[in-house]
Amino acid sequence: MAVLAIDIGGTKCAVALTDASGDILTSEVAPTPSGGDAETLWRALWSLIETTVGAEPVDGVGVGCGGPMTWPDGVVAPLNMPGWRDGFPVVARLRERFPGVPVRIHNDAIALAAAEHWKGAGQGVDDMIGMVVSTGVGGGLILGGRLINGGTGNAGHIGHIVVDPAGPPCGCGGNGCLEAVARGPALAAWAVEQGWVPGTPAAGPVNPELSEREAAALYRENARATGRQLATDAAAGDQIAVAAMNRAGWALGLAIASATHLCDVDLVTIGGGLSQSGPLLFEPLEETLRTHARMGFSSRVRVVPAALGQEAGLIGAAALIVGGDRYWSP
């Protein structure tokens, strides 16, 4: 059995063939054409698929894609793919090319949660949330050993738990959401407001032969106010960057406490760029979580880094096909 797994993102698209146990047999990655119209984006994806599949017969197609989308019919309008912003029928197109086999899609964060449950840090856990903390904050919900869809396939939006009713505006139209506080760009913007200068010598000189002043100039030239830079600077001891990571940990801890009370999960996995920061993120997260999750059942929850790497999206896409009704019950 061969499964075609597709992971569609605003920066890159990845395509793989997997076997029935989700092991990747062959895969291809290519940058997503920026600024392409709907058909340009489709042709680029199709070319990647053809290269990967070749003459191999395919028994099913699983897709993870940035939201929003209509689900389960899979008309996608990813926020970061302008060419598809008006809605592109990616599932219908794939069905034309792969007639007679199942074609299934879910939000990319949900695919990552399915992957962590199936083959990652959540193996053997029946009740968990798989999170991604990066440019956005997303997630997927597994309860009773099954992926939860919700009424419209949108369950898992933990990034829009309100953590600070008086907090910053959110892209969703509300304000004070976890995502509005803890997404990389929001954290970086908050740090800049507090006086953070990305890549200042507090991070230590790149070249010990440079004077402090030369090093500072070099840093400023190369540094950008991004979540990644913020994590780098926090690791190097920049106090404002550390405060920003504390802020992210606080917001995550609050949202995870609330989610644990509502869903009685045993485990939360956190993937995405910011989760690479280790104790700088997880320590303040734990501190807030343990302050709020104090009932017998909720104090049990564990929060761990996601275990799967770059291929998690492909593994989650394959899970929609070969995971049985655990991951697909529209």
Add this chain to the structure above:
Amino acid sequence: MAVLAIDIGGTKCAVALTDASGDILTSEVAPTPSGGDAETLWRALWSLIETTVGAEPVDGVGVGCGGPMTWPDGVVAPLNMPGWRDGFPVVARLRERFPGVPVRIHNDAIALAAAEHWKGAGQGVDDMIGMVVSTGVGGGLILGGRLINGGTGNAGHIGHIVVDPAGPPCGCGGNGCLEAVARGPALAAWAVEQGWVPGTPAAGPVNPELSEREAAALYRENARATGRQLATDAAAGDQIAVAAMNRAGWALGLAIASATHLCDVDLVTIGGGLSQSGPLLFEPLEETLRTHARMGFSSRVRVVPAALGQEAGLIGAAALIVGGDRYWSP
């Protein structure tokens, strides 16, 4: 088929026989002995059961009981039943008396959610939360048409979503939980702090022949700073009481927005004393909810009063037996 349905609360216990469709054939209610020890409480319950069941054979026993409890084995330690606070094996006791038939238990708020889904305002809805707003704030979660248990049978604790990180301490050990803000006694305490005098003439004289002063004295004698009185005074136009209801609506709206984003529910039902307040509660709730639940999927959520009355707890208890795996999948 006859089902024995049992609803155990700190104030009263109710017992019924229902048929396979959950219709109540006969029922009995009695006050819960206050201050009784473990066996006194059990004897009072057992006496109620014997009166109800008589010589009728029973095909299953469903129980709703205040939490916390170990689940599904049903050693209960209800917060408001001191005699059982150390843990009482109510399911094991019932199994001794009703050998060979299923004996099943859930938290009382979860039983109410099951009842609303089965026969109340949630009929035909696959994804919903059934809430109770009263002395506490509880709930139960139905997703994909099935009652969600969570890892320990505690899913549905919406009352412990954090709505105000700087808010009042909560009985759970945390602070700023929905329950800490919106439970009746907390609202009443808040209103008293703001200067509320329960049952003041702003509520209008009980007897138009009394002078304003006589009426005021009469009110003060009879009024107590309870959630019920607060709702009465708010309905009569007392501005502090109205502000307290606004506060409850705000907290509920925030928690429901967060829960809707996480679980993608279509419907939230609200029962319990405070839900009787109509627009005084639901208008501020809607205002806050619509401010925060703005994504395509979350703006669909509807919030309605629970449809079932006093018998909801018994219907939910019966659902554990006759609802198939929709309501029982430990």
